[in-house]
């Protein structure tokens with residue numbers, strides 16, 4: 001069958017292509033009609049500076065199952081599903097020891113000829129998580145919400161923690177309600193003065209907000225104030241963010257540096273103040289049932305987080321607004 005898929009190539013080129021998919025899904029796979037797919041910072045990085053030539057893209061997907069391949073017994077045609085970008089294998093030692101979150105041997109749909117910004121795609125059946133009671137644009141938030149969930153889980157809050165979130169992007173915003181329900185007595189979201197709508201959304205989600213023009217660590221009132229600091233800002237924010245931690249504090253970082261990823265910090269201060277530095281990397285993408293439930297209950301208010309919707313034919317415009325108008329965009333979703 002023929003379908004349409006968006007392709008990108010750095011720097012900043014986009015193309016809609018006609019792509020041939022098999023008429024029947026291979027064993028263990030499903031054919032999905034894409035209903036919605038969110039634009040992610042990873043897509044922007046790939047379009048700005050990514051290597052490797054033309055590639056299909058889009059990985060925050062909600063769709064409808066059109067056909068199931070041989071051997072797929074747990075899903076059926078017509079079901080609405082959110083897609084995990086990668087799953088776990090279920091067979092390796094890590095999986096058998098109960099650490100499926102650490103398994104990197106599972107099936108995924110990266111590198112396929114039609115990804116999330118397309119009309120149809122083929123995916124491994126184990127990546128599909130059924131949902132009901134949500135619109136597809138909101139269901140497409142499950143993937144980034146799972147990333148936020150992983151970050152909050154990795155941080156490991158205690159009741160009474162004072163928490164700072166640095167960088168008010170969609171992941172940080174989605175983390176705010178989760179932090180407030182995980183024991184935080186206060187969440188302070190720190191952003192740039194130009195991050196208008198994003199900080200406004202952070203406030204609506206229950207955070208105190210601070211617009212800081214310089215570096216947060218230069219503000220004396222923020223020094224050693226937080227038990228937990230979550231950094232979703234560029235890697236060079238980490239050393240300064242460590243100084244915001246109170247004695248025994250934990251810094252959790254998520255991100256892939258596009259510049260020089262090397263940083264330095266005072267290891268003696270780190271040692272004597274008993275600080276911790278943790279990495280969150282939500283691959284495999286787990287926790288979908290939990291975040292779909294948070295979306296359904298409105299604890300994660302999906303409609304408030306989606307600022308723009310575009311049709312697939314306007315993928316270039318969807319990408320451009322995400323890159324150029326950070327003040328007014330929260331989540332941009334392409335809907336079919």
Ligand SMILES: [Zn+2]
Pocket residue numbers: 040041042059060143144
């Ligand atoms: Zn993403």
Ligand SMILES: [Zn+2]
Pocket residue numbers: 088089090091092093094095096100103104105106
């Ligand atoms: Zn495994």
